[in-house]
Amino acid sequence: MILKIRSYIWRIKVNREKTIEVIKECLPAARFKHSLAVAVTAEKLAWKEGLAVDKAYLAGLLHDYAKGYSEEELKRLARISSWYIDQEEMSIYQLLHAPVAAYLVEKELGIDDSQILEAIRYHTIGSPDMGKLAVIIYIADFIEPSRDFSGIDKIRKEVDQGLDYGILAITNHILRYHLDHNRVIHPNTLALRNAYLRRIYDE
Ligand SMILES: [Fe+2]
Ligand SMILES: [Fe+2]
Incomplete structure (x- = not known):
């Protein structure tokens, strides 16, 4: 009951400034700047797609909320997390x-919007079934203005x-990069790629 009330109060109070303060507190400066950039990029994409811009902004701000945790702490929290996490x-x-x-x-901020939570949960590995808000955060995380690597211009054009x-x-x-660097590839990346390849060329 108390959790529900806290969640309700948070939802009423939640606004950009408040969330920005929360993120500023828990992330190093560079990661905070990146989170703001993802929020703005996600907001633009959401506006273009006719989605809720506030949700996109919020999901963008929060997507790296746990980035400051140590490997040990991440593993501990992952084990007690309510999300399914496969072995890979x-x-x-x-x-x-x-x-x-x-x-x-x-748990800590009382945010229970399933689309926002899904977008945060899948911003790394993606999922072929993820909804449009999650797709936007996945993309925004990759193309926000400070991202600078070989091939980024082509990706932005796409x-x-x-x-x-x-x-x-x-x-x-991502697949090319991991192959070139002999790194493990999470199967979701390939599943996501195949699903969208079919969406584009099978229609
Ligand atoms: Fe991340
Ligand atoms: Fe990120």
Whole structure:
């Protein structure tokens, strides 16, 4: 009951300034700046797609909420998290800040919007079934203005063609990168890539 009341009060009070303060407190300066940039980028994409811009902004701000935790703490929180985490994801601790953030923003901030939680949870590995808000956060995290790497201009152009093209370009980039660097690939990345490849070319 108390949790429900707290959640209700939080929802009433929740606004950008408050959330910005929360994120500023829990993240290092560079990660805070990145979170703001993801929020603004997500807001723009949501506006273009006719989605709720406030939700997109909030999900963008909160997506890296657990980024400041140690490997040990992430693993501990992942184990008690309410989200399903497969063995592959559990073995790559850098991925765990996503499900842990989704778990914590619900538990600590009382945010219970399923679309926002899904967007935070899947911003690293993605999912072929994720909804549009999650797609927007996945893309915004990758293309926010401070991101600068070989191939980013092409990816931004693909995103301009539509979210499906954006997902395909990003997952292709991630797969290539991991192959080139001999790194483990989470199966969701391939599943997401295949699903969007079919969406684009099978229609
Ligand atoms: Fe992240
Ligand atoms: Fe991020």
